[in-house]
Amino acid sequence: MNIQVSSEIGHLQGVIVHTPGHEVSLVNPELKDELLFDDIIFEEDARQEHLDMLEVFKAAMPSDGKVIEIVDLILEVFQQEDARGYFIEQLVKEFPEENLHVIEKELGKLDADDLLTFIIQGYFKNSKGFTLNPSPNLLFTRDLAAVVGSNILISRAAKKARLRESLLMETLVQFHPLFDSVRENAIRISGQQSIEGGDVLVVSDKLVLIGMSERTSFSGLIKGTEGLLNSGVETVLAVDIPKQRSSMHLDTIFTFASHSECIAFPPAIMEQNDNVVALFKDGDSIKTETRSSLKSALEESLGRDFNFIKCGGEDRTNQFREQWTDGANVFALAPGIIIGYERNNNTFNTLVDHGYDLMTQFEFVEEYGDKDFTPSDEQKIAISFQGHELCRGRGGARCMTMPISRKPLTS
Ligand SMILES: NC(=O)NCCC[C@H](N)C(=O)O
Numbered sequence: 001m002n003i004q005v006s007s008e009i010g011h012l013q014g015v016i017v018h019t020p021g022h023e024v025s026l027v028n029p030e031l032k033d034e035l036l037f038d039d040i041i042f043e044e045d046a047r048q049e050h051l052d053m054l055e056v057f058k059a060a061m062p063s064d065g066k067v068i069e070i071v072d073l074i075l076e077v078f079q080q081e082d083a084r085g086y087f088i089e090q091l092v093k094e095f096p097e098e099n100l101h102v103i104e105k106e107l108g109k110l111d112a113d114d115l116l117t118f119i120i121q122g123y124f125k126n127s128k129g130f131t132l133n134p135s136p137n138l139l140f141t142r143d144l145a146a147v148v149g150s151n152i153l154i155s156r157a158a159k160k161a162r163l164r165e166s167l168l169m170e171t172l173v174q175f176h177p178l179f180d181s182v183r184e185n186a187i188r189i190s191g192q193q194s195i196e197g198g199d200v201l202v203v204s205d206k207l208v209l210i211g212m213s214e215r216t217s218f219s220g221l222i223k224g225t226e227g228l229l230n231s232g233v234e235t236v237l238a239v240d241i242p243k244q245r246s247s248m249h250l251d252t253i254f255t256f257a258s259h260s261e262c263i264a265f266p267p268a269i270m271e272q273n274d275n276v277v278a279l280f281k282d283g284d285s286i287k288t289e290t291r292s293s294l295k296s297a298l299e300e301s302l303g304r305d306f307n308f309i310k311c312g313g314e315d316r317t318n319q320f321r322e323q324w325t326d327g328a329n330v331f332a333l334a335p336g337i338i339i340g341y342e343r344n345n346n347t348f349n350t351l352v353d354h355g356y357d358l359m360t361q362f363e364f365v366e367e368y369g370d371k372d373f374t375p376s377d378e379q380k381i382a383i384s385f386q387g388h389e390l391c392r393g394r395g396g397a398r399c400m401t402m403p404i405s406r407k408p409l410t411s
Helices: 022-026 043-060 070-077 081-093 100-109 112-121 159-177 179-184 218-229 294-302 316-326 345-353 361-368
Strands: 012-015 066-069 143-148 150-153 198-200 205-212 236-240 254-256 259-265 274-284 285-291 309-310 331-334 337-341 355-361 382-384 402-406
Touching: 012 043, 012 070, 012 316, 012 331, 022 043, 022 112, 022 159, 043 066, 043 254, 043 331, 043 337, 043 361, 066 070, 070 112, 070 159, 081 100, 081 112, 081 143, 081 159, 112 150, 112 236, 143 309, 143 402, 150 159, 150 218, 150 355, 150 382, 159 179, 198 254, 205 218, 218 236, 236 294, 254 331, 274 294, 294 331, 309 345, 316 345, 337 345, 361 382
Parallel strands: 012 066, 205 236, 259 309, 337 382, 355 382
Antiparallel strands: 012 402, 143 150, 198 205, 236 274, 254 259, 274 285, 331 337
């Protein structure tokens, strides 16, 4: 598969996901805040909701499209002894407080399955009593990396609860053949720097948005920007967003729906001024310029009008309620073909006002499951899916996807 993503909306051809497994059942309520979950979630229902979401992806994707489970990639890569060794070395180094050096030898003897279980669920037989917290957030594959054009920016998580996922992603890029084409030029950040994929929105291969959030540090933003500007991106728009749990990434308050439409949470995006800084190259240095708003910055950069559709509609309480349940976090399967949680009905009604046809996940799969879906410029569809358990992990459709291949846009 050719790794290439030059927009947020091009027809989806390849995506990495993680259908939740037993790790979500290991979240003790006492640890849920530390593990970045807002509630404990019921594994079986969460898994079914996720699998049903994937059915929509498959119906919308071309027949040769690929939905790839990240654990399959990890198991493949862990067949290589040097990949296991590399991962274990990083794990021991990055988590000194866990004293994993004491069991480094035992870890080295684990086969691929047992090592994976240890990483995701936190235990293995003969672990001498050493356990780790589970990794329930692997579900949100978006945050592990961002494919930008034909490059990859590997995230480094801000929170310890997610740092193991960053090491997994780094190991995949280093060792899995899927990433052969991006390995050498991969953009990496290190040390105290942090950046998470939910903060990176690929408007085009020349223009990228990066959220300055509670998860993306200033040094992470600058290092990531340097890497992008050195690999063909012309402008990064840094978007200052509230540093708080409810909007932990830019994509929790802003996503793209079509060539000229975005879903935005009004208070944090549409009602802000001077909250965007453009970064671009000037010789060997990076120059910055303030932009008055995200809308004007996008319009100026792309030379066309944008329509920001309000998450939650006009009512203030609904805007806040539906942002909280990821109403602004839609995932585009193709231009104008988006999917989001069914519960955000005010957001869906607002999309209808903007010319979207509403379909449930079941209607969409019934209609397109057995025949090719060919997106057209005339058709806009907002697909609703049920995610009452998934939603408690505090992420929506975009958060649960890492696109690695999208068709280039024609217009
Ligand atoms: N891109 C996203 O917004 N991802 C959602 C991440 C949710 C996860 N529980 C976290 O707090 O990191």
